[in-house]
Amino acid sequence: MVDILHRIGVKGSSPDEVYEALTTLGGLSDWWATDTSGSVTVGGVLEFRFEPGGIDMQVLELTPGERVLWEVVGGPAEWIGTTVNWEIKQEGEYAIILFSHVGWKEPVEFMHHCSTKWAVFLMSLKSLLETGTGNPDPRDVAISNWH
Amino acid sequence: MVDILHRIGVKGSSPDEVYEALTTLGGLSDWWATDTSGSVTVGGVLEFRFEPGGIDMQVLELTPGERVLWEVVGGPAEWIGTTVNWEIKQEGEYAIILFSHVGWKEPVEFMHHCSTKWAVFLMSLKSLLETGTGNPDPRDVAISNWH
Numbered sequence: 001m002v003d004i005l006h007r008i009g010v011k012g013s014s015p016d017e018v019y020e021a022l023t024t025l026g027g028l029s030d031w032w033a034t035d036t037s038g039s040v041t042v043g044g045v046l047e048f049r050f051e052p053g054g055i056d057m058q059v060l061e062l063t064p065g066e067r068v069l070w071e072v073v074g075g076p077a078e079w080i081g082t083t084v085n086w087e088i089k090q091e092g093e094y095a096i097i098l099f100s101h102v103g104w105k106e107p108v109e110f111m112h113h114c115s116t117k118w119a120v121f122l123m124s125l126k127s128l129l130e131t132g133t134g135n136p137d138p139r140d141v142a143i144s145n146w147h
Numbered sequence: 148m149v150d151i152l153h154r155i156g157v158k159g160s161s162p163d164e165v166y167e168a169l170t171t172l173g174g175l176s177d178w179w180a181t182d183t184s185g186s187v188t189v190g191g192v193l194e195f196r197f198e199p200g201g202i203d204m205q206v207l208e209l210t211p212g213e214r215v216l217w218e219v220v221g222g223p224a225e226w227i228g229t230t231v232n233w234e235i236k237q238e239g240e241y242a243i244i245l246f247s248h249v250g251w252k253e254p255v256e257f258m259h260h261c262s263t264k265w266a267v268f269l270m271s272l273k274s275l276l277e278t279g280t281g282n283p284d285p286r287d288v289a290i291s292n293w294h
């Protein structure tokens with residue numbers, strides 16, 4: 001079992017502001033997929049649509065200002081059944097985000113790609129909260145021939 | 148055992164150009180640590196110096212245009228004994244880099260930070276090769292309160 005792990009800090013932001021960007025269609029569409037729809041409540045399914053395809057995430061847990069947990073129920077075969085976990089906390093003037101995408105069966109090349117791509121989208125989330133502007137798909141930063 | 152994995156593609160670059168950026172003091176100082184010194188040959192030790200401290204990497208393997216392997220012999224306690232592996236290949240007009248930093252004992256918060264930070268430095272390497280300008284420390288992109 002291999003995991004994707006990341007940590008960023010959003011300067012001048014609070015855990016509640018991060019939580020809002022992770023749990024509202026408006027927030028999610030401003031840093032991850034412009035085309036985001038679905039249900040944001042526990043048990044609901046969020047539908048993220050990208051140029052090459054889509055990802056459906058069922059919301060498993062919502063603890064305001066602290067934790068968000070999704071399970072992938074639709075998307076690339078390697079993603080199905082994996083979970084995406086967001087832990088949020090305050091450290092001084094930074095809202096800290098500990099991110100993990102866990103449950104990958106094998107450390108395939110696509111997993112390497114997704115690890116880097118998550119980092120780039122986390123920087124988009126940081127930018128959104130710090131400057132008001134993120135870089136969601138389709139205007140996100142391309143990292144390779146796999147976009 | 149948990150690993151940091153990444154994949155980027157450098158448009159319009161060749162594996163030999165990537166290899167040069169990973170195996171020369173000039174290349175390394177243009178995308179990772181401006182203050183890079185030491186020996187670039189197998190068995191030698193590269194000395195990367197950052198604002199908060201330094202990292203020493205012993206060069207374990209060099210296969211031109213294909214592979215570079217380093218072992219961390221000095222630096223943060225969590226890094227000692229870990230290895231940093233670079234695999235390079237061509238795919239169409241992209242030079243693809245598969246990166247792994249393996250041998251971490253625990254998925255500590257610092258590992259989350261280093262995973263994101265490696266992604267940002269890989270984007271610096273990509274920028275260096277695609278545009279001629281990277282973002283090495285100390286003018287690199289800050290990702291959190293841990294820089």
